[in-house]
Amino acid sequence: MSVIAARVVAIAETWIGTPYRHQASTRGVGCDCLGLVRGIWREIYGVEPEPVAPYAPDWAERSGKERLLEAAGRHCAAVQHLGEALPGDLVIFRFRQQFAAKHAGILAAPDAFIHAYEQAAVIRSALVPAWSRRIAGIYRFPEI
Template identity: 65%
Template structure:
């Protein structure tokens, strides 16, 4: 595992226990899955990855677009295959093959990921088959010099 991968996992672990709050992005106060990724980005690079417009809880279902996948491509670059995923990579999930991606987390090891779990908090979960089959894309935080 690279130094950046270790740092990303450590940063994600620092968010564990943060309550779930729709559109939140503040460690210890509240975040959703997008806010978790935004918060880690801020801690890595010192700035927001960009302005995030307000979004409703059903944003993925209503838009007809795969906005989360589009944003991931824009911010992280091309996806890497799940078979090449490393700790610290961002995992995007879709609930059904015909739906837009709607959930995100950070791979914490071969069998676990960290994510903001609705009606709970940021937590570490096992990447069991029911989660693994919903992975829509794997993205790597860019290396900044």
């Protein structure tokens, strides 16, 4: 595991238990799935790579644009297959085939990921088939 990947996983683990709050990005106070990724990015790189415009909970259904995948592709390296994914990789999920991808998490182990779970908190979940079949993209954080 690279130094960056190890840092990503270690930082993500410190967010576990942070309450779910739409559009928030503060460890221990609140975050959504994007806020978790933004907070990890800030801790590693110092600043976020681009501003994030306000978004509604149903933004992916309304816009139809792959905003999450496109942003990940601008700032991280794409991983082609789940078999090539490593702990520390950013995993993006699509809940319904006809809608844009709208959920993100951090691969913590080959069979687990950390994410902000709506109406709960940041948790570690098993990467069971119900999750893995919804993966829309996997991205690796850049080295410093």
